[in-house]
Every structure is written in C-alpha cells, then in structure tokens.
Amino acid sequence: MRKLRLPLVLFVILLLLPAAALAKVGAPLVSTDWLQKNLENPRLVVLDVRKVEEYKAGHIPNAVNAFYGAWAVKRGELLNELPAIDELFDTIGGAGIDADSLVVVVGKTTTVPDQFDMTRVAWTLKYAGVANVAVLDGGQNKWVKDGKAVSTDAVRAKAKAYRGKINRGLFVNKDYVLKSLGKAVILDVRAPDFYEGKQKLPFVQKAGRIKGAVNLPVGQLFTPEGLYKDQAALAALATTAVGADKSREIIAYCDTGKTCTAWAFILTDMLGYENVKIYDGSAMEWLKDPDAPAEP
C-alpha cells in the first residue's frame, strides 16, 4: 500500500497542476499571448462584453458573450448602476461563470470610454463574489491587431445557477461618501479639467469635484499605444496621489461610475491596496445635490 501511495500523490499533484497554475489569473491584466496559451483551460471563461453583432462578426475562440448593458444599467437618471442582484446572478450564471471560475473580460478599445467597459464588468464580478477576474490588456482590438485567431461561431455557454457571496463594500452610496469626507481618500479619476471644474459633461449638473478629492486621471493608466503601463509606473502614480498606506480607505469616483473602476481595479488587484471602493453615483449624483460639499 505504501508503495502505491507515492505514485498516487504524484498523480494527483500532476492532475492539479494546470488548475494550480491558474488558481488565480495572477495579475489583473493578461496579455493576448497569455490568453492564447490558456484558452483551453476548462476553468477559464473568456467573457466578451461587446455588442452581440460585434461578437458575432468575430471573437476570441471559446469566448462567451454577455454584453456590457447586462452588467451596468440606467437607474432613474443615473448611468452605469448595478443591476438587481437576481438579474446580475442570472447574467453571471448564464455566461457559465461560477465563483471559482477564472474570468478574463474582453471588450473593445476603439474609443476611450470603451476601454472601461472591461474594468466595470470585472469590478462587478468581484462584487458578485467571483474572485479571479482579469481584463485583457488592449482588449479585442489588440487581439485582432496581433493577428490571433478569431471565430464567428457563437458559443452557447453552459448556464449555471450562480450563487455567490456579495462583496457589498466594493460599491458605496452618497450617504457613505458624505460620512467618509475627511477620513477616506476621495479619488477623482477624471481628466484635470474636469477635476478643476473647468469642464463638465452634458449630463453632469455642474462642474466641480467632491470636496477634498485628490486627482489621479485614468488617462495616466495607459501607454501611448493604449495598453496599461507596467506595475512600477502605476505604483509610482498611485503612491503620489493616494499615498503608500495600503490599508487606508479609498473611494474612487468619476462622472458615472464606470471609468473609476479602472484605477480601483489596478489599485486593488495589482498594487495591493486593501480597502478601495467605488462611489457608483459619482459626479452625476453628487454634483446635482446642492447640499453635497463640492469645490472649487
């Protein structure tokens, strides 16, 4: 019996190796080369969040489609809000994702706002209890640019009943932000002109920022080629803006609650900040409220 035990243990170790190597996607960003090499991993779900017609015109082989509108909805006047929990769970389960899946979110990067569909979905998945989530650096555009294979065969995901543990702390509301002023780091990720109150988007009531917010624009995340900068460069930017204390609470916001997920995702999953939250209502909600402290 003892003679049998060692080969058995070795066999089990060998069996678990691919899963162990991918027990966590590792970095929150994966490259097109990494994804190509790992496409056959049975625990990997490549989640294409582009529009259905874009997906059908050509997608990464084995990618399933659950487009962005299923992950972020309009509620009242506010854009990019969380869907109801049961609807969110339906979407996750419908894409064949469970809490142990390794998910790589793929979107397009044709325009600047497109870039952030991926991180908003990744952050929402984390909120829903899916721990191992990454985004494809450069998205579908980079995949195509690199000349990698695309498929036009729509993949029918093996739907599951998803039951994850909600991480409620990842999204906060206006009342929470109000109570956190002067305590947490309020991180405005919009471009400097918006942070300084020189510009505003049409659907934001007035120009300005949450009182006391610091600025770390999302534009600084990327290289001129549209890929994320390396970890050292991003860490330096983050330390300058929000400090080096990884345990301090950080509440990120933007105009609608979408672009701020990019910095939140990088701060948390790449740089190890432990207490990062998103203010979902963002400037759309805050700057509409005359009683909410704003500046300049």
Added chain:
Amino acid sequence: MYRGYLIDKALIGTDVHLKAGCVSCHRGDHRAATREEAHKGLVSRPSDNIETCAPCHKQISANYAKSLHYTTIGQRNGVIKRMSPEEVKQFDAKAFEQSCRSCHASCGGCHVKAPPVGGIGIGLIKGHKFVKRDEGKTCAFCHGGRVYTEYTGEYGGRADVHYQKGKMCVDCHSKEEMHGDGNLYLSKNDVKTRPACKNCHELGKESKLTARLSHRNHRGKVSCYGCHSAGEYRNCSDCHVETHSQAKPGFALGLSRDGKTLTTLRLIPTIRDTFKAVGIKMEQYDALPNYWDTPAHNIRKRTARTRSCDACHVEGKGFLQKEKLIKDGSKANEKLIVKPKPLSR
C-alpha cells in the same frame, strides 16, 4: 480614408453577383474611356427596381413586391383613416411618395449597402459582398430611432433579454416576414408570420409556480409586453411634414386595439397639424387614438410589475391617465384608459 464605399476586389472573381460585371446591375458603359462617359445611364441603386433581382430570385422578388418593407403601405394606412376621401387623394399626391415611400427598403438596402437614414449612411455592408443578414448595419438604421436602440439598451433602459442572449432581429422575424409571404397586407398587424412570444415560450411549462399562476391569471387580459416590458421606451410626438418629430422616453399601459387586452402603448408622432403644410387638415383626426399598441423591444424576465402585484393593482404604475394624455390629442385616447383592478386579498 473612409473605406465604407470601397469594393473588396477579391469578391469580383468569387461572388456570383459580381461575376457578371458591374454593368449587369449598375448599367453605364464599362468600355468608355472617360469617367463621364462610363457613368452615362448609371443606376446607383439597381435594386430599387425589383426586376434587377427577379431573374434569379423570382419567388422572393414576387413576394417582396407585395411586402410591407417595399410598399410601406402600412404607413399610409396608419394615417389615412384620419382623412376624408378628398384628403387621401391629396396625401397620396403630396406627402406619401415624397415622405413615407421615399424610405422603402430595396433588396440592396439589406443585402449590399446599409440604408442611408436622413441622408447619412455607412456605405457598403461588407465591401459589396451580398450578405444574407447583418442586422446591426441594416435593420438598425431604419428601425434605429425606436426599436433597435431600445432592444440593445442603448436608448437608456435595460437591454432586451433576447439581445442579451445573442438573438438578433432575424432570429425572431422570419425571412418570410422580411420578404413578404406573397400576400398584400395593409398593416403589420395583419401579417400572419409575425413573431409571437408563445412560439418559443409555452404557457403552463414555466418552472416556477408563481410564474405559472401569474401567466394563467393574466392570460387574455394582459399582453406579454404589459408585464415584461422593462420600462421606458422612445415616444415620438409633434411630427410635422417640415420639421419632423420630437422624442422622449415614456411608458404607458392601456387598452389594446383588440378592445380587451391591457398592453404597452406608444405615443405616435401624428398630431392635428402634421400635414398642415401640404393643406391636409385630417378631418377625421379623432377616428384613431394617439397611443398605439407597441411590441416594446425591452423585454425582461423581471420587471417592476412581475416583482410586485401592487405595482399595477395598488399603485397603477404606468397606467394611462386622463390628466397625462397629450394636449389637444385625439378624442379616441380616453377610450384606452384602463383602471387597474384592486386585488382581492
């Protein structure tokens, strides 16, 4: 350089439509030495004339000539009931051809070049390839003001669950519906091949008891849209021949044209002076209401009304009310108002 109008050279030798040369459809003179001479007699939209496609696609062309997509007769019949016989003649002469009929779909408008809307188009669908379907570049343009953006959620609501699950227009709207089935219908409501929810969703086979009961209790009383439309959709109003219409989101529940079913209603843009500029008063304007049944393309399994009986039976959310009807609207509007029935608890 914008490549929307460039023909993919590789198709010229391979696509059966292009093998016969450009002149077989577009006319002109391919032997001419100058551009001007080559373009003499050029036909830019050959399939505006169905006979161009008919020699090879005989049955489809014959059916299509009678289809609502080609005749656009549904638009005419939707408005002439408000007019006197004399006004109808005026409408046909001064408005229908110039306005409604001008946007009929040709074969090429769906299979070769995306239809221009308001004079703006994206050009060829795929380098002049004859494509079977590409709804995002074809249906989406003509039906993009209301249906398509509602379906994808881009209008600002929630996307239709069928879109979320990868269904595009042709997955529900059959080829026969698109091309016509050979019958000359006067309205889309008469088309026998229209999609119906029950074609896929058989009542009585729901997995949840609450869904089975709910469907059984509302059967024949409320349309599927009445409960499963996710919320606001685009409502157009204030249309004038010269200035077109205004649009804003809205949601209304009221009586269907069948006179017995509660369903989603959409404000239509025709108002009393829509055709004033061409001298048509619409003497029988009140014959039709301003709110029409609408198959809202924003279907969700769960909505405010499926989550709570009180949404309709206590709060009456979204129900058409007298005080909310459009000003100076049709007298027929009031007949659409339905009072929600209280629950017997």
